[in-house]
Amino acid sequence: MLLIEDLQVELAGKVILKHIDLEIKPGETHVLFGPNGSGKTSLLMTIMGYPQYKVTGGRIVFKGVDITHSPINERARLGIGMSYQRPPTIHGLKTRQMVQLCAGDKKVSDVEELAARVHFESFLDRDVNAGFSGGEIKRSELLQLLAQDPDLMLFDEPESGVDLENIALVGHTIATLLQKEIVSTSAKSRLQVLKERTKMGFIITHTGYILDYVDVDKGQVLYNGVLSCSTNPREILRCIGEIGYEECVRCTIDAN
Amino acid sequence: MYDRRELIEKAQKAVQKRAVIGPDVDLGEFDSTPVDHKYLSDEEMRSLPLAERQRLLMAGVDVTESERAGTYFQKDTAVVHCSTRQEGIEVIPIREALEKHDWIRDYYWKLVSVDADKYTAAAEMELHNGYVIRALPGSRSIYPIQACLYLDKHGLQQNVHNIIIAEEGSELHVITGCSTSPDLKKGIHVGISEFYIKKNAKLSFTMIHNWAEDMAVRPRSVARVEEGGLFLNNYICMKPVRTLQMYPTTHLVGENAVARMYSIIVGSPDSEYDVGGRIFLKKPGTRAEIVARTISNGGRIISRGHLIGETPDIKAHLECKGLILKGGLIYAVPELEGHVDGVEMSHEAAVGKIAQEEINYLMSRGLSEEEATSTIVRGFLSVDIPGLPPQLQAEIDKAIEMSEKDVM
Incomplete structure (x- = not known):
C-alpha cells in the first residue's frame, strides 16, 4: 500500500x-x-524520491516503510518503478543492457521475447533513448518496467506521443503490468484472482485514453498543487471536458 | 642496402629542434644504447612469465596468437619475435627491410619529415628497429596482425620506425600494444609510423597504450589514403604516463577516401596528454571523422582535432567529449578549416560532469549511485566504430573493461 499524508513539497x-x-x-x-x-x-517524482523535490511536511509510507527521505534506489528496491515522459539518453548503454539492469538479480532469460511484447526488438541494440520518438520512449519505458516488475508503477502520460497503432499495445501492456488483464482459471475463480491482485498503479493522463484499456479504480485531480477531487475517473473526465479545470477551483474551495 | 647518409645528415641538423607542441623532453635523461634480448620461439613466447603475459594482454597482444594472423614483438631495442601465418601479408623488421628490400625506399620517411623535430631526428640517427607490415594487393587478413613494442630496461630511449602498407584492394587489420615491464618506471618511446592505404584498400589500426608513471612518449605518424581507401585509426590509453604528445596526420589524397579516428583517453593524476589528430580532405567525395572521449581523473588532457577541407563535396565531423571526474584539466581544441564553397564540416565539443539526471534515472531502476555512475562512464567510453571487425571491437571493449577499476 502507498500512503501519503499531508505532504508538502x-x-x-x-x-x-x-x-x-x-x-x-x-x-x-x-x-x-x-x-x-x-x-x-x-508528485510522481516526489514519490520516486528525486532529491530536488524537497519534502517539507507530511510523509510517504510504502509497504509500511516510511520512505519520505529514502534515496531513489531504495524505493526502487522496495518495489516502486516509474515510466518517464522524457527520460534522459544514456550514451553507450544499449537498451538490451538496460533491460538486464532493470531486472537486477532476477535476470531476463530472453530479452528478445520480452521486447517483442512491446514491439521493441529492433531497438535493443540502440543506446537507451537515443533518438527515440515520443512513442518509442513510451515502449522503451514499458519494456524496462516489464523487466523491473515493480509493485507500484508510476506512469507519466504513458499515452502521449503514441500513434494509434501502438496505443492499444501500450494500453494492454499497462493493464498486464497492473494485473488488470485477468483470466479466470480452473484453479481460481475470477473473484479470487481479483482479490489476490497486488500491483498498484498511478497514471497521469490528459486524454483519458488509458481508461479504455485499464480498469481504473479512482480518479484524482491535482489543481495548483492541491488534490481537489477524488472520484470516478469517467466522471472527472466528463466534468473537465464539459466545464474545464475551472470547476476544480470551486471544488477545492468546497472541499476545504 | 639503403644508403641513408643523406637522411642522417638532415636529421643531424634537427637534433636540438623542439617539437611544435607538447612539453620538451630532455633526451639526455635517457640511455639509447641497444639492449640485447634473445629471440623467442613460439613456444618460448607462450611461456613468458605470467605477469608479463598479462601486461601484454592488456595492450591487446596475445602470446598464444589465437585469432592473430601474425606477430611482431620488440623488447627494448631487439626483435624477439616476428612471424606471419597468413599468405599475402608480410611482417618484416624494418632494419631487415632496409637491408634487403629496395621498395622500402618508396616509403621510408616519405610521409613524416626526418627533421620535423628532435624525436624524428633521434629515430633516424639511432634507429633501433620497428615493423614493416605489408598486405599484398587483394589480400585480406581475417585476423589482425599484432605488434608489440615493449620496454623492459629502466631509463631506456626506444627509437622505432614502423611502416604499414595496404596495397591496392587489400584489407589489413593491425592491433598494436605498447607496454612496459612491471619494474620499469622511467623511459622514453619515440615511434615513427607511416601508413600507406592504396586504392580501395582498407586498414584498421588499433593502438593500445599501457605506459608507466614516469614514461615520456612521442609518436610521430602520418597516413596517406588513396582513392576509395579506408583508414580506421583507434587509440586507447587508460594508464598513467608522465607525458604523451602526438598529433597524427592523415592525408586523403584520392576521391572517396575515408578516414576515421577514435580516441579513448583516461587521464591519471600527474599525467599529461597532448593528443589529437588532423585530417586533410584533398579530393571530392572524401570523408573524415574524429571522435575523442576523454576522462580526467586528475590528469591534464589536451584533446585536439583539426579538419581541413580543401575541395568541395567533402564531409567531415569532429566530436570531442570530455568528463572531469576527479579534478584535472580537459582542454578541447576543435578546429575546422574550410577552404572552398561546398564543404560540409561540423564539430561537437563538450566538457563536463556526469548528468545527475542520468544517475537518478538508473537509480530509479534499482542501481546504487556507484553502480549508476560506473554504468554511465562505461557507456561514455564505449564507442561503436563502423567497419571495425567485431573481434577488434571486443579487444577494445576488453581493454576498457580491464582498466575500469582504475577509472572509477
Missing part, C-alpha cells in the same frame, strides 16, 4: 504541492488529472 524554494493525502491499496490503480503545471509530474 518545495522545488527550488517554491511550494509546489500542498497537503496531499493519498492512499493506493494493493491491486488498485488511480489516474491523475490536472492542467499543465499543476504539479502532477512533481
Whole structure:
C-alpha cells in the first residue's frame, strides 16, 4: 500500500504541492488529472524520491516503510518503478543492457521475447533513448518496467506521443503490468484472482485514453498543487471536458 | 642496402629542434644504447612469465596468437619475435627491410619529415628497429596482425620506425600494444609510423597504450589514403604516463577516401596528454571523422582535432567529449578549416560532469549511485566504430573493461 499524508513539497524554494493525502491499496490503480503545471509530474517524482523535490511536511509510507527521505534506489528496491515522459539518453548503454539492469538479480532469460511484447526488438541494440520518438520512449519505458516488475508503477502520460497503432499495445501492456488483464482459471475463480491482485498503479493522463484499456479504480485531480477531487475517473473526465479545470477551483474551495 | 647518409645528415641538423607542441623532453635523461634480448620461439613466447603475459594482454597482444594472423614483438631495442601465418601479408623488421628490400625506399620517411623535430631526428640517427607490415594487393587478413613494442630496461630511449602498407584492394587489420615491464618506471618511446592505404584498400589500426608513471612518449605518424581507401585509426590509453604528445596526420589524397579516428583517453593524476589528430580532405567525395572521449581523473588532457577541407563535396565531423571526474584539466581544441564553397564540416565539443539526471534515472531502476555512475562512464567510453571487425571491437571493449577499476 502507498500512503501519503499531508505532504508538502518545495522545488527550488517554491511550494509546489500542498497537503496531499493519498492512499493506493494493493491491486488498485488511480489516474491523475490536472492542467499543465499543476504539479502532477512533481508528485510522481516526489514519490520516486528525486532529491530536488524537497519534502517539507507530511510523509510517504510504502509497504509500511516510511520512505519520505529514502534515496531513489531504495524505493526502487522496495518495489516502486516509474515510466518517464522524457527520460534522459544514456550514451553507450544499449537498451538490451538496460533491460538486464532493470531486472537486477532476477535476470531476463530472453530479452528478445520480452521486447517483442512491446514491439521493441529492433531497438535493443540502440543506446537507451537515443533518438527515440515520443512513442518509442513510451515502449522503451514499458519494456524496462516489464523487466523491473515493480509493485507500484508510476506512469507519466504513458499515452502521449503514441500513434494509434501502438496505443492499444501500450494500453494492454499497462493493464498486464497492473494485473488488470485477468483470466479466470480452473484453479481460481475470477473473484479470487481479483482479490489476490497486488500491483498498484498511478497514471497521469490528459486524454483519458488509458481508461479504455485499464480498469481504473479512482480518479484524482491535482489543481495548483492541491488534490481537489477524488472520484470516478469517467466522471472527472466528463466534468473537465464539459466545464474545464475551472470547476476544480470551486471544488477545492468546497472541499476545504 | 639503403644508403641513408643523406637522411642522417638532415636529421643531424634537427637534433636540438623542439617539437611544435607538447612539453620538451630532455633526451639526455635517457640511455639509447641497444639492449640485447634473445629471440623467442613460439613456444618460448607462450611461456613468458605470467605477469608479463598479462601486461601484454592488456595492450591487446596475445602470446598464444589465437585469432592473430601474425606477430611482431620488440623488447627494448631487439626483435624477439616476428612471424606471419597468413599468405599475402608480410611482417618484416624494418632494419631487415632496409637491408634487403629496395621498395622500402618508396616509403621510408616519405610521409613524416626526418627533421620535423628532435624525436624524428633521434629515430633516424639511432634507429633501433620497428615493423614493416605489408598486405599484398587483394589480400585480406581475417585476423589482425599484432605488434608489440615493449620496454623492459629502466631509463631506456626506444627509437622505432614502423611502416604499414595496404596495397591496392587489400584489407589489413593491425592491433598494436605498447607496454612496459612491471619494474620499469622511467623511459622514453619515440615511434615513427607511416601508413600507406592504396586504392580501395582498407586498414584498421588499433593502438593500445599501457605506459608507466614516469614514461615520456612521442609518436610521430602520418597516413596517406588513396582513392576509395579506408583508414580506421583507434587509440586507447587508460594508464598513467608522465607525458604523451602526438598529433597524427592523415592525408586523403584520392576521391572517396575515408578516414576515421577514435580516441579513448583516461587521464591519471600527474599525467599529461597532448593528443589529437588532423585530417586533410584533398579530393571530392572524401570523408573524415574524429571522435575523442576523454576522462580526467586528475590528469591534464589536451584533446585536439583539426579538419581541413580543401575541395568541395567533402564531409567531415569532429566530436570531442570530455568528463572531469576527479579534478584535472580537459582542454578541447576543435578546429575546422574550410577552404572552398561546398564543404560540409561540423564539430561537437563538450566538457563536463556526469548528468545527475542520468544517475537518478538508473537509480530509479534499482542501481546504487556507484553502480549508476560506473554504468554511465562505461557507456561514455564505449564507442561503436563502423567497419571495425567485431573481434577488434571486443579487444577494445576488453581493454576498457580491464582498466575500469582504475577509472572509477
